[in-house]
Amino acid sequence: MTSTLSGTVIDLTHPLVPGQVPACAGHPCxxxxxxxxxxxxxxxxxxxxxxxxxxxxxxDAPYHFFQEGTTVDKLDLALLTAAPAVIADLRNRASHERIMWDDLAAAVEDIKARGARVLLLCTGWSRHWNTPVYSKHPYLDPDVARRLLDLGVKVIGLDAMSPDKVTDEEETADVHRVFLGSGGIIVENLTGLESLVDSGWRHVRVSLLPLNLSGCDGSPIRAVAWEAA
Ligand SMILES: [Zn+2]
Incomplete structure (x- = not known):
């Protein structure tokens, strides 16, 4: 946590250190x-x-998977600035474990109660950052993505490299296609979500702001969270 004049901010961003940033196969180092x-x-x-x-x-902006999708410079910043967020505690999952709708029961109630449009999935997997285990993260059942959209969720963020299953043999994108295909936004490689869960904060706001990269499909962000009044 970082103390600021206005209170305490939890940094949800991995530091970028040359040689210590895992990347999907073929992506630039x-x-x-x-x-x-x-x-x-x-x-x-x-x-x-x-x-x-x-x-x-x-x-990830919709254009990441859809040629006609919104590019990162055209995303609705109101969704990503001081946005009320709900956090789902999904820790202690196995490698490649599938997260189902019932696993989100408590978070779903919070989303309904607060009308939040940002859902953060705390898998605890950020502790494996830059190790071989990092890519073996749990993942979301695509049906969960559909039902979250129905609930009004517009942004899913998680502390792993993808909400989809990634193995050495295959990289799936079902959740990406469902969520981005409906104009949703995905935030990946968050960290600090365990601190957020353990903070005891009742209500949380987050900012997840991309660079203004014209025509691009995604952008590194600085992600921060703080306790809402
Ligand atoms: Zn991505």
Whole structure:
């Protein structure tokens, strides 16, 4: 947690450290290198970044899977700024365990009571960040995505690399297609959700803001949460 003048903020964002950022097969590896350096006698420090739209903690826009889908620069920022969020505690799942609708019973009641449009799924899998286990995360049954949409949820965020099943042999995208296909937004590679669950905060707000990348399918974000009044 970070203390600020206005209260306490929980950072939900993995640090981007060259060589320590897992990426899906074929995606660019993150790097930051000094192009100009005060220690080399240059006027200022300036880094060059190498990254992809799905590097680290990031957002997926509908255009990620749909040619006519909304691009990241056109997302509704009202959904992603100081948004009331519900957190589902889904810890202690096995590798590749499927999360079913009944597992979300408590969160569903919260969503109905608060009219929240952001749902965060705390699997606890962020503790495996940058290890071989990280890609063996639990995943959502696509039916859950459909029913969340029916409930008015517009943003799903989780502390794993995908809400879909990913194995060495196959990378599925059923949840992505269902959710993004209805104009929903997916946030992946969050961290700090366990701190959020354990905070005891009754009501939470989050900001999950992408870069304004014209025509792009996703963007790294800085994700933060705080206790709502
Ligand atoms: Zn993604």
């Amino acid at each position: 993150y790097n930051a290198s000094l192009s100009f350096g005060l220690n080399k006698g240059d006027f200022a420090n300036v880094h060059t970044l190498t990254l992809g739209t799905h590097t680290g903690t990031h957002i």
